[in-house]
Amino acid sequence: MSPILAIETSCDETAAAVVLGREIASSVVASQADLHAPYGGVVPEVAARHHLGTVNAVVDRALDDAGLALEEVATIAVTQRPGLIGALLVGVSTAKALAYAAGLPLAMVDHLHGHIAAVWLEPVALDPPFVSLIASGGHTRLDLVTDYARPRLLGQTIDDAAGEAIDKGARLLGLGYPGGPALERLAREGDRSAHRFPVGLERRSRDFSFAGVKTALLYAVREAGPLGDRARADLAASYQEAVVRPLADRLVAAAVAEGVPAVALGGGVAANGRLRELVEERASGEGLLVAVPDRALCTDNAAMIGAAAQFTEPVPWPDYLGLDAVATASRPR
Ligand code: KG4
Ligand code: ZN
Numbered sequence: 001m002s003p004i005l006a007i008e009t010s011c012d013e014t015a016a017a018v019v020l021g022r023e024i025a026s027s028v029v030a031s032q033a034d035l036h037a038p039y040g041g042v043v044p045e046v047a048a049r050h051h052l053g054t055v056n057a058v059v060d061r062a063l064d065d066a067g068l069a070l071e072e073v074a075t076i077a078v079t080q081r082p083g084l085i086g087a088l089l090v091g092v093s094t095a096k097a098l099a100y101a102a103g104l105p106l107a108m109v110d111h112l113h114g115h116i117a118a119v120w121l122e123p124v125a126l127d128p129p130f131v132s133l134i135a136s137g138g139h140t141r142l143d144l145v146t147d148y149a150r151p152r153l154l155g156q157t158i159d160d161a162a163g164e165a166i167d168k169g170a171r172l173l174g175l176g177y178p179g180g181p182a183l184e185r186l187a188r189e190g191d192r193s194a195h196r197f198p199v200g201l202e203r204r205s206r207d208f209s210f211a212g213v214k215t216a217l218l219y220a221v222r223e224a225g226p227l228g229d230r231a232r233a234d235l236a237a238s239y240q241e242a243v244v245r246p247l248a249d250r251l252v253a254a255a256v257a258e259g260v261p262a263v264a265l266g267g268g269v270a271a272n273g274r275l276r277e278l279v280e281e282r283a284s285g286e287g288l289l290v291a292v293p294d295r296a297l298c299t300d301n302a303a304m305i306g307a308a309a310q311f312t313e314p315v316p317w318p319d320y321l322g323l324d325a326v327a328t329a330s331r332p333r
Helices: 033-039 044-066 085-102 111-120 162-172 180-188 211-224 229-258 273-285 303-309
Strands: 004-008 013-020 023-031 075-081 106-110 130-135 140-145 152-156 262-266 289-291
Touching: 004 044, 004 085, 004 303, 013 044, 013 303, 023 044, 023 303, 033 044, 044 085, 075 085, 075 111, 075 303, 085 106, 106 111, 106 303, 111 130, 111 140, 111 262, 111 303, 130 229, 140 229, 152 229, 162 180, 162 211, 162 229, 180 229, 180 273, 211 229, 229 262, 229 273, 262 273, 273 289
Parallel strands: 004 075, 075 106, 130 262, 262 289
Antiparallel strands: 004 013, 013 023, 130 140, 140 152
């Protein structure tokens, strides 16, 4: 099997991995979360500069962990879009330079196709067809996957991403950033039926909206005045429910409507225990298989980019440089 070296720098994780088919030979993720925490969100310029300082070491580590030299790699893969432009540029430039120097083809991967392809890797190793839900700090979408090369968008958020709504809700309740894990912990102590928060868009929709529930929480917090522990936990539980319930409902409804036998989860929000519980509950009622990769494969990582790369036509050496001058350069091997 031909080893792929994959690089991911679209947001606040500098990541590199080596994958061989469905096997992950190594996966290194350097998170910048602590760096951005004081700002309550990712600062694009800070992210880009930090990627620049970290990416080479992360790539070296991924190769080391896999026991490979760059010369033994067959293809380089990199996240091309979407993401923070400065952050993406660091990964793309690094990948182009490495691929050019080593005489390798370069696969330019869509970050969302990467999230979707995480379930293709071992040990989940899910084959199509299925409906995928990717919910993260930047994205919330449903895709019908009959072919990993061409996921078909079924629905998406019309305003905030689910993770963004969770982070903003967590902040309103006085929790730190990123708020997901803290909100989930607090929600466990509360009553999820204490408040009736609105669910965005009508039930039959495949799109999502979280602006309304966010505003409803803002008003509920203002109305409540100083919050005791119990009141805060009830708000957290009710709010989390209003965000994750439509995710689970619409994922399973879409799978039933499309007549596929499985659903898959991905993105940082897939770590949420209540979301998983609801998806399991709904899916088992419909006889659907539920595929969820390890938490490390749900959040941003490069192994998923290496997976999606295997469904992406690579650009031959040295066409990805787009320079006439190098078209006549001699290939190193
Ligand atoms: O995929 P991810 O690591 O980064 C991108 O946004 O690309 O997702 C991060 C998001 C954050 O909004 C975070 O609050 C949310 O995933 N998250 C969670 C949990 N863990 C992380 N949301 C709900 N429950 C969790 N346990
Ligand atoms: Zn992501």
